[in-house]
Amino acid sequence: MTTAAPNTSRLGAWVASKTGGRITSTAIDVSALAALLLAAVGGSRLWALPPAVLAVGLLAWTWREGAASTSKAAVPRVLLLASAYLLGAVHGGVDLALAVGVALAGLAVLSETPMGFISRAAYPVTANLPGIGARPYRRPNTSRAVLVNGAAVLVVLVCAFIGNLGLIAAAVSAAALGLSLFTLWQGLGRVRARRTSERNLSKALTAYEPAFVVHWTAPAGTAYQVAMWLPYLERLGRKFFVLVRGEANFNEVAALTKAPVVLRTALEDMDSVVTPSMRAAFYVNTATKNNHLLRYTNLTHIQLNHGDSDKVPSHNPVFRMYDKNFVAGQAAIDRFAANGVKMPIEMFSVVGRPQVENVAVAAKPIASIANPRVLYAPTWAGFYADSNYSSLHVGYDIVKALVERGCSIVFRPHPYSNRNPALGRECERIQALLAEDRKANGRPHVFGKQAEVKMSVMDCFNASDAMVSDVSSVVADYLYSEKPFAMVAVSTPADTFTDEFPLGRASYVIDAHGGRVKGLDAILDDFLGADPLASTRQDIKKYYLGDIPPERYAQHFLDEASRYL
Known part of the structure; x- marks a missing residue:
């Protein structure tokens, strides 16, 4: 198995963003101090222009960064307020109202640090x-207070x-301090x-008597992992709750379910959520924090995963930690064995992919469609170098x-x-x-928000006559439709592609190994024409997605899951 190496492009971007943030923050501090000195010794109010420009920059900075900017911008803004007082004293005499305004605004800015601490708590x-309550309560709006203070x-x-x-300065500063104090109180x-x-x-939770729990933790923006399973877990007709480990995950799931x-x-928080009524825990990824719940041996731990493919993560040895691995078909079981991951057969249950129950099966051969609609659904670069299967770097040429x-x-x-x-x-x-x-040319292309938000993956399947993808779980799901599909060979030469990715046997393999597409025209002739792999797809469909009657496809999953409740 290939040793996972960091994706250097993502790591570099992260380092650059963090370094850039520190440089910007330091530059603001230094500029504010320079503005303070200029205001103190300058012979004209024109010296107020540098700190004024800086103040506008700080206002934009705090607006962009929100609550996270409180610690970054507090010091330079206090220095700017000192600049303002010195400007008034040096060029116009001592103004008590201005001094009060400076003091109140300074207190408002300094209140942002405890405000941020309380908000996080x-x-x-x-x-x-x-x-406990039907609706989650929200954090206080610290971003609004930070903006008003700026x-x-x-x-x-x-x-x-x-x-x-x-007097105007004092009034505005008093309003800002009032809003900050209200936010603190809130x-x-x-x-x-x-x-x-x-x-x-x-x-x-004990009074609620859940039969099972769904444990999910993942980076923000990955709610699709749990969203694909919630409708089917709800169809089990048993009480359950979703246990999440981060606030971003909480907000995403709360918008997806009434559970x-x-x-x-x-x-140490886990003891309070494991109740006597619980029989099982379901997982939709292999996140490290899954271990926190896996240690409860009174539960049956069932891994659902969020897709089935020939990718390296799909035969990770970490799957051995779970009592049961629900897999789509025999291909998943064989994949572990083929990659040296030894697991007893009783650890697996073939349940199909219930999410494809409404995918339409091809009604006619692709050659009979004059202007076919092709779905291009590439994967991304992955977190590590050994899981970078994305074809997007050659996608433009293929789509063209x-x-x-x-x-x-x-x-x-x-x-x-x-x-x-x-x-x-x-x-x-x-x-x-x-x-x-x-x-x-008036062709009805679908892309952007329409394809990525308004349409589900299954909607895209049904709206297409064929698909181009790469090594991705959408390929196995698309197999249910029996429509032709092509896979782009990126990480492996085309002539050995099926050795590493057996699903390629039912696919038209586009050679892009080395970063350039080769032999595309010949592949597209078969892909959109005679389609010699039609019968192969029908055979491999059962191997990857289970030999399950179509009329009971989703019910088969529900029956198997119910056995552990």
Whole structure:
């Protein structure tokens, strides 16, 4: 098994962003101090212009960074307020009202540090749990207070520049301080409410009597992992709750289900959520924090995963930690064995992929469709070098070749694609190509928000006659439709592609190993024409997605899951 190596492009971007933030913050501090000195020794109010410009920059900075900017911008803003007072004293005499305005604005700015601390302590605990509350409460709006404080600093500087406007500075600063104090008071109330919820949590969950729990933790923006399973877990007809480990996950799941959602962040928090009625725990990824719940041996731990593919993560030895691994078909079981991951057969249950129950099966051969619609659904670069299967760097050439053959395109990249700047730029190139062709030739291309938000993956399947992807779980799901599909060989030469990725036997393999597409025309001739792999797809469909009657496809999963409840 290949040793995972960091994705250097993502690591470099992260380091650059952090370094850039520190440099910007330091530059603001130094500039503010310079402005202070200039204001003190300058012979004209024109010396107020540098700190005024800086104040505008700070206001934009705090608006962009929000609550996270409080510690970054507090010092330079206090220095700017000192600049304002010196401007008034040196160039217009001591103005008591201006001094009061400076003091009040300074107190408002300094209050941001405890405000941020209290806000972090006011995280939600539950949503939809009977006995605690139907709705999650929100954090206090610290970003609004930070923005108003920045505006107050700017107003004080302007008042000092013009002169004789100390009363305005005092009034605006008093309003800013009032909002900051209100936000602090609001935060303290929500911290008390959070503590009350925590004290009542174990009792409320026990009274609720859940039969199982869904444990989920993942980076923000990955709610699709749990969203694909929630409708089927709800169809089990048993009480359950979703246990999440971060506030971003909490907000995402609370918007997806009416089932209780519980946020617990630490290992020691687990005891309060494991109740006598619980029989099983379901997982949809292999996150490290899954271990925090796996240690409860009174539960049956079932790994669902969020897709089935021939990727390296799909045969990770970590799957051995779970009591049961629900897999789509025999291909998943064989994949572990083929890669040296020894697991007893009783650890597996073949349940199909219930999410494909409404995927339409091909009604006619692709050659009979005059202008077929092709779904291009590339994966992203992955977290590590050994799981980078994305074809987006050659996607433009493939999409252009399809358009030139009269195809219309549904373009749905992986949700993480824009997290990689290079892949994000490729997505923009493809969207620009499709927009230009749609305008010039009227082809009904679908992309952007329409394909990525308004349509589900299954909607995209049903809206297409064929698909191009790479090594991705969408390929196995698309297999259910029996429509032709092509896989782009990126990490492996095309002539050995099926050795590493057996699903390629049912696919038209596009050779892009080495960063350049080769032999595309011949592949597209078969892909959109005679389709010699049609019968192969039908055979491999059962191997990858289970030999399950279509009319009971999703019910088969429900029956198997119910056995452990």
